[in-house]
Amino acid sequence: METKKTTRKAVSKTATKKTGKTPAKKNAAKQLKDLFEDSLKDIYWAEKALVKALPKMHKNATDKKLKMAIEQHLNETEIHVKRLEECFAALGKKAQAKKCDAMQGLLDEGKSIMEETEAGAVRDAGIVAAAQKVEHYEIATYGSLAAYAKVLKEKICLKNLLATLNEEKKCDELLTKIADTAINSKAK
Numbered sequence: 001m002e003t004k005k006t007t008r009k010a011v012s013k014t015a016t017k018k019t020g021k022t023p024a025k026k027n028a029a030k031q032l033k034d035l036f037e038d039s040l041k042d043i044y045w046a047e048k049a050l051v052k053a054l055p056k057m058h059k060n061a062t063d064k065k066l067k068m069a070i071e072q073h074l075n076e077t078e079i080h081v082k083r084l085e086e087c088f089a090a091l092g093k094k095a096q097a098k099k100c101d102a103m104q105g106l107l108d109e110g111k112s113i114m115e116e117t118e119a120g121a122v123r124d125a126g127i128v129a130a131a132q133k134v135e136h137y138e139i140a141t142y143g144s145l146a147a148y149a150k151v152l153k154e155k156i157c158l159k160n161l162l163a164t165l166n167e168e169k170k171c172d173e174l175l176t177k178i179a180d181t182a183i184n185s186k187a188k
């Protein structure tokens with residue numbers, strides 16, 4: 001018996017290696033709605049982590065316009081958290097956060113950039129870069145979530161997700177403008 005079991009296991013492992021396909025976990029999402037809800041939990045965690053991280057970026061920034069942009073986006077981020085809570089409510093689900101490893105990585109990188117730069121124009125340039133990476137991640141996430149909400153005909157979710165997506169894009173554009181007009185040439 002024992003030999004049979006081992007052989008079967010070995011065969012299935014070889015099959016996985018051959019196809020390159022990742023075997024799904026037991027509780028893996030089966031439908032788009034499951035993937036939608038899982039992704040909402042991820043970005044809910046990410047937005048809440050940002051509410052904690054942005055004040056630190058604000059403290060470390062020196063450029064007036066950059067400080068203002070971070071402060072404004074912190075206010076918006078608090079609204080992003082609330083909009084997600086409305087999405088969960090619209091789906092009849094309890095708001096639940098699931099650790100987003102990607103956002104944790106981006107925030108860790110932001111922390112190292114601050115440690116590895118002298119306070120002033122150079123650190124400001126680093127903060128802009130770190131913040132833009134976060135915004136791009138959010139833009140990609142909200143873009144996908146809005147597309148799912150559209151297909152799933154979740155109107156309240158779609159409205160909220162698009163409103164946030166728009167604010168993330170505007171924040172990204174503002175950061176580009178601030179970097180181009182002031183910070184990067186000063187950091188040079």
Ligand SMILES: [Fe+2]
Nearest residue numbers: 047077080138
């Ligand atoms: Fe956000």
Ligand SMILES: [Fe+2]
Nearest residue numbers: 135138168171
């Ligand atoms: Fe954002």
